[in-house]
Amino acid sequence: MHPIYNTKMNESIIDELSARVKALSAKTEQEIEDLRVRLLGKKGEITKLFEEFRTVPAEQKRLFGQRLNVLKNEALQQLNALRESLSAGDSAASGEDLTMPGDAMPLGSRHPISITREEILSIYKKFGYSVAEGPEIEDDWHVFGALNFPPEHPARDMQDTFFINNQTDNNILLRTHTSSIQVRTMEKGQLPIRVVCPGRVFRNEAISARAHCIFHQVEGLYIDKNVSFADLKQAVLLFAQEMFGPDTQIRLRPSYFPFTEPSAEVDVSCNICKGKGCNICKGTGWLEIMGCGMVDPNVLEANGIDSKVYSGFAFGMGVERIAMLKWQVKDLREYFENDVRFLQEFATVV
Ligand code: PHE
Numbered sequence: 001m002h003p004i005y006n007t008k009m010n011e012s013i014i015d016e017l018s019a020r021v022k023a024l025s026a027k028t029e030q031e032i033e034d035l036r037v038r039l040l041g042k043k044g045e046i047t048k049l050f051e052e053f054r055t056v057p058a059e060q061k062r063l064f065g066q067r068l069n070v071l072k073n074e075a076l077q078q079l080n081a082l083r084e085s086l087s088a089g090d091s092a093a094s095g096e097d098l099t100m101p102g103d104a105m106p107l108g109s110r111h112p113i114s115i116t117r118e119e120i121l122s123i124y125k126k127f128g129y130s131v132a133e134g135p136e137i138e139d140d141w142h143v144f145g146a147l148n149f150p151p152e153h154p155a156r157d158m159q160d161t162f163f164i165n166n167q168t169d170n171n172i173l174l175r176t177h178t179s180s181i182q183v184r185t186m187e188k189g190q191l192p193i194r195v196v197c198p199g200r201v202f203r204n205e206a207i208s209a210r211a212h213c214i215f216h217q218v219e220g221l222y223i224d225k226n227v228s229f230a231d232l233k234q235a236v237l238l239f240a241q242e243m244f245g246p247d248t249q250i251r252l253r254p255s256y257f258p259f260t261e262p263s264a265e266v267d268v269s270c271n272i273c274k275g276k277g278c279n280i281c282k283g284t285g286w287l288e289i290m291g292c293g294m295v296d297p298n299v300l301e302a303n304g305i306d307s308k309v310y311s312g313f314a315f316g317m318g319v320e321r322i323a324m325l326k327w328q329v330k331d332l333r334e335y336f337e338n339d340v341r342f343l344q345e346f347a348t349v350v
Contacts, residue, residue, distance in 0.1 A: 009052045014067050017045060021075045026082050027095060035082075039075050046072055109347035113216055113335055116323040117198055120218045123242045124196040127235065129220060132195045134181035136202070137164065140171035142180040147259040148298045162202050162213075174202035177316060179259065182221040186303035191310060192224035198319075209331040216319035221295070223305065223312030229262070229294055232313035236292060240268045243322065249275070251286060260293025260314055272328070280328060287325050290317035 021039070026032045039046045049068055056064050121131055134142075144156055155161060155176060162174040181197035198218045205211045222235070233252065240248045248271065252264040267288050270281035277283040292315035297307035320332055327346075329335070334342050 009049060009056055009064060011067070014049070014064075014071055017049075018071050018074055021071070021078050024078050024082065025095070026086070029083070029086065032079060032082050032086070036079050040072070046075055107347070109343055110349075111335075111343065112323050112327065112329070112346045112349075113319055115346060115349055116326065117216060117218065117319050119243065120239075120317070120319065120322065121196055121198060123239055124218075124220060126242075127238065129194045129196045129222075132181050132185050132197050133199060134175075134178070134184050134197065136175055136200055138173060138175040138180045140173065142183045143173060143175050143177070146183040146186075146299065146302045147179055148296050148302065149258045153258065158204070160204055162204055175199070176203050177201050178217045178219045179314070179316065182219060182314060183303060185221065186223070186300075186305060189304060191305065192222075193312070194222050194224075196220045207333065209333065212320070212332050212336065214336070215332075217316055218319060219314065219316035221312060221314045223295065223300070223310055225310060227294075227311045227313060229313070232292060232294065232315070235313070236266050236290070236315065240266070240289065244268055244271045244326070247274075252292075255291060255293070257291060257293055259296050259299045261296045263291065263293030266290045266292055266315075268325075271325075280325075289322060289325065290315050292316070 024035055026035060036044075038044055041047065046068070049071075053061070053064060053068060125131070140156070143161075144153065149155060161176050164172045164174070178197040178199040178201060181199065182195065185193055185195050185197075196218055197220070199216065200214060201217050202214055205213050207213060220235075222231070233250075236252075237250050240250050247269075249269040251267045253267065255263045255265040257263045265288055267286035269275045270278060270285050270287050272278050272280050273285065275285040277285050281287050292313065295312040295314050300307040300310060300312070320335055323329060323335070324332065
């Protein structure tokens with residue numbers, strides 16, 4: 001040990017302080033600040049040693065100067081380390097018990113619309129269809145014109161369609177069906193075509209338990225040589241049986257769409273009452289699931305496809321409706337409210 005002349009400043013004081021500094025711990029920001037003040041504040045222990053340094057004899061200044069600087073750095077480092085471990089939630093510094101069991105993280109679940117959409121698509125993928133998507137903001141041609149809607153058709157009315165008026169162009173609108181993707185697919189000119197087109201669609205409707213201004217569709221298009229109505233019927237039947245069970249039956253009711261001729265509405269036998277009649281199927285034993293038909297030759301021609309060589313069928317369904325039938329959801333609005341209790345009901349559906 002070096003001889004010292006000053007009674008206050010000696011090496012063992014510095015050693016002792018250094019050991020204390022290295023063992024410092026704190027649980028809160030305030031505790032760290034208190035430690036800083038105690039050591040390095042105006043009247044802090046280390047600050048005081050620096051003051052006493054002035055009285056150290058010249059031949060010892062070098063030794064004590066070095067030791068004091070080291071001590072001060074140790075204190076600064078330790079305080080920084082405490083701050084860091086506190087903000088990182090370091091349990092060692094805050095004295096947490098690492099052996100405590102953790103809190104279970106609540107798991108999210110997939111939305112029933114996503115589940116249903118994926119299921120519909122995976123069935124058609126198995127049949128050899130590919131998936132095509134397209135823009136939600138469309139023009140009149142892709143939603144109506146190319147699909148044989150006459151200029152005065154009511155769907156073109158503001159009451160049914162959301163138009164986006166931008167002064168120069170008033171034929172920009174939110175698509176009312178995903179048939180617009182089918183037009184975009186036909187435009188590419190690659191035949192044959194076998195696509196399913198999922199997407200969000202928009203209609204200017206009052207929101208109720210059975211209708212919403214936003215919903216989801218999956219539409220499909222099959223174009224090749226010699227495609228017949230029998231092919232359409234078979235495709236619809238196989239889909240219905242994959243979706244609602246192998247005993248499901250279908251029936252086709254004549255209908256009308258500008259882009260298909262002939263057109264039909266597809267019903268499936270009610271899988272709840274097995275066709276006997278219940279309140280879900282309103283006693284009829286049948287539930288409507290989609291619209292379909294043979295692509296109108298006008299549509300083929302409008303999209304550059306020779307209708308004398310090619311024919312095809314199209315179908316379209318609402319994902320919300322399929323999900324309602326599958327899980328007996330009574331109110332369409334539930335899909336949009338994101339009530340966790342509702343969503344959790346689908347947590348076990350894979
Ligand atoms: N596009 C129609 C609709 O949105 C559905 C449909 C598609 C009907 C294809 C027939 C053929 O209502």
